[in-house]
Amino acid sequence: MNCIVPAQNMKILSKAINALAKVGDEIYLEADEEKLTFTTLNMSKTVCSQCSFMKSFFSSYFVETKDSPGSAASTTCKLFMKSVLPLFKGNLEKKLEFLKVEYEKESDFILLKMKYKYDQIMMIHKLRLMDSETLSVGITPNSGVNNLCGNSSLFTQILSMFNLSDSEITLEIMNSRLVARNFYVGGATNPKLMRVEVKLSAGEFLIFDVKNNTNINFALRPLRTVISFAENFNLPIGLNFDSGGKPLTFLMKHPTFNLHFIVSTLNPNRDLQSSMASTSLPASTQRNNNLHISIEDQQALANENWDEFDLQNNQNNSFISMMNRASSTRSDVDGVVAVEKPNTLKKMNSLNLDDPHLKTNGDQYRDDADVISQSSDSPRDKRMKLIFSRCYEPTIVEPDLGKVYVGNSDSE
Incomplete structure (x- = not known):
């Protein structure tokens, strides 16, 4: 050569x-x-x-x-x-x-x-x-049934409507008009994306021969390269395609040379149906059920020895039932039931709170509003009380009340 x-x-x-x-x-x-x-x-x-x-x-x-x-x-x-x-x-x-x-x-x-x-x-x-090596392309530039052709200035104006960060473009081609978008209807939305939609009539193109209405989605980078080359020599840009999912060809012809780009495309409607069919609702529901428990709490629940916890509850329940039987026996002897409740509370307040058997449930005898039923607890309530057990511990110690640690600084 x-x-x-x-x-x-x-x-x-x-x-x-x-x-x-x-x-x-x-x-x-x-x-x-x-x-x-x-x-x-x-x-x-x-x-x-x-x-x-x-x-x-x-x-x-x-x-x-x-x-x-x-x-x-x-x-x-x-x-x-x-x-x-x-x-x-x-x-x-x-x-x-x-x-x-x-x-x-x-x-x-x-x-x-x-x-x-x-x-x-x-x-x-x-x-x-x-x-x-020999590279053979099995697609001819004029294999599609739809043909569009426009000046390079027209495509430059269309491209100026889109952001530089846009990577894809969707074309909706009909018999009388063309709609260019940087998104496709029904697809995933990006809150940071500014949606752009440009509508062009058939009269703005040099050639507008559309046999089948279709939607195609392809990358913007090859189109930017084609427009940049066509602007330098004022060449018209032709589009040849069949439908979404089949190759799209950009053509630029001159008597002494020709340049064409063959770009793969997607069908937005078909891709949308496949993505919607793959969505799993039970998986999202299962994920939402675990929102009220943190990861640390789940690990603590998994590592907890529930047999020991049930044994401790049984001991506390037997002690409380024994105290209730003692109070009921005393009320039967006295014959007055209405007076026995305050006497029982006085006796419980006189107990030593440092006793290990009463340390966990000592607050139950101080106020009726804080009484927590031990017999009707579900396994879930037991776990929650174990996690938040410190919330029921006393915050004020009675011997410390009335004790003066620092005297008044003022002489008056």
């Missing part, structure tokens, strides 16, 4: 390679008798970009034919994008006189010879090739 790019076409070649560099890290070169094609693919294989330069784009173009009869003349090789991109920075159309590309079959290198206008300088770049 031997071709020469004149200085007036260096800007087109430079912008095309920089646009391809925003998609993939590897660039494929394929040359036949009619055109030279650059192709790249991103890592996730969701965006494919291809730029073809016709034979008329070059001042000199020659490709060696194959020896076997009946086979098309084609030369393929693959390069690292990082090795090619630094050579096409700056205003090369003002510096270079021409660029010559030389490649021989079965070679491990490709030569790029740059002839500068001043001082007759010839700079030769020798780039090592990667493993020889």
Whole structure:
């Protein structure tokens, strides 16, 4: 392969390679008798970009034919994008006189010879090739039934309505209008996202041929790259698609070259139904039932010895029942039931509160409003009383009442 790019076409070649560099890290070169094609693919294989330069784009173009009869003349090789991109920075159309590309079959290198206008300088770049591979894209740019075409200024105005942080765009295409949104109806909402919706009529496009109404969702980054390239050369942008979930193609055509991006899309309606069907209501209900107990309390309940707790409650209940039988026996002897309750309270207040048998339940005999029934406790109440047991402990000690620790500072 031997071709020469004149200085007036260096800007087109430079912008095309920089646009391809925003998609993939590897660039494929394929040359036949009619055109030279650059192709790249991103890592996730969701965006494919291809730029073809016709034979008329070059001042000199020659490709060696194959020896076997009946086979098309084609030369393929693959390069690292990082090795090619630094050579096409700056205003090369003002510096270079021409660029010559030389490649021989079965070679491990490709030569790029740059002839500068001043001082007759010839700079030769020798780039090592990667493993020889051929990238075939099974999707043609005009495979869809729907076709849209508009000026680059129209798409620039649409893109200016959206934020730089927006990563996706949803298009709702109907027979008479197009609606562009940065969200899809019924999807998950982001409270920090400013919703944008732009409505365009069919008359604002150069071509508006829609056979089937559809909704498509795709990434905004390839569209930004396409608009940036089209603005430099005032090219119209065409959209070719079928329906949501099938590839979308951005087309830019010129008599000497063409560039197209093939982007994968999503169907918002289908994705919404699948996400709603996967929602589990029992899981959310189970999660809400545990909101009133903290993680520390749950760990404490799991590590607690409930057998010892039940044994302690049984001892306290037997002591209280014994005291109740003693008070009932005394009331039967005296024959007066109404007078026995205050006498019983006096006797309970005279007990020693330091007794370990009464330390837990000493507050039950001080006030009838604080009495907690021991016989009708459920397991849940027992756990709660164990956790909040310190809430029922006395906060005032009677011997400390009336004791003066610091005297009055005033003499009066």
